[in-house]
Each structure stands twice: as structure tokens, then as C-alpha cells.
Amino acid sequence: MHELSLATALVEQLQEIMAREGVQELVSVTVAMGVLSGVEREALEFCFPLVVEATPLKGAILKIVETPLCFRCPRCQREWQAEKVDFAPCGGCGSAPEIIDGRDLVIRSLEVT
Ligand SMILES: [Zn+2]
Secondary structure, three states: OHHHHHHHHHHHHHHHHHHHHOOOOEEEEEEEEEOOOOOOHHHHHHHHHHHHOOOOOOOOEEEEEEEOEEEEOOOOOOEEEEOOOOOOOOOOOOOOOEEEEOOOEEEEEEEEO
16 A cells, blocks of 8 residues: 555654654644655545554544645746646746645654653
8 A cells, every 4th residue: 555655654754753853742744745646635634654663653633735736937027826637838928837745745843842
């Protein structure tokens, strides 16, 4: 199950941050989930508590915010967002855009005691 390994990786990353920052107890974590990340939100929400159960993060709440797809024009640097991949050309100069955000699952903030 993909989301289980994702949750495990997320928890490992969180433990590293907590060790580095000297955080003892985590109340919640907010992660940004790109619409293109391919992550099933509900599956991740289901797996997270199972993974943290055996760690010092037990009881921490996972909050997920979905991030839209962001495009940037490599030619005129114009940036815009879209709900889905359509690769519409840049409205300014007609160049093909590149995706700059909306693909990954990233930790955005931690709430600690
Ligand atoms: Zn452009």
C-alpha cells in the first residue's frame, strides 16, 4: 500500500525535524498535498495514526491542505494556477509552461506544545 510507506516516510521525516529542533511533543502537522501528487488523501489520513502509534508522535494529528497546480512560463516568468493538467500555453507569450508546484507532499508546519 503506497500511502502506508508514505506515512512511514513522513513520520521519519517528522522525527528528524523534532530531534533537530528539540521538540518533545507534536500536536499536529500540516502537510501540503499537491493535486498531482497521486496521494489518496483518505488513505493517508487512515495510515498516519497507525504509523505514529508506536512512535513518540503518538496522538499527533495530520492536517492536509491541497495545493493547486502551479505553472510558470520559462520565457516571461509569468506564473499561474490550474485545477488540473491542461498545459495551456502562457497567456502572455504563448510558450509551453512548466509545472513548478502541485506534485509533491511536503511538510508545511508543525504545531508543538
Ligand atoms: Zn510567457
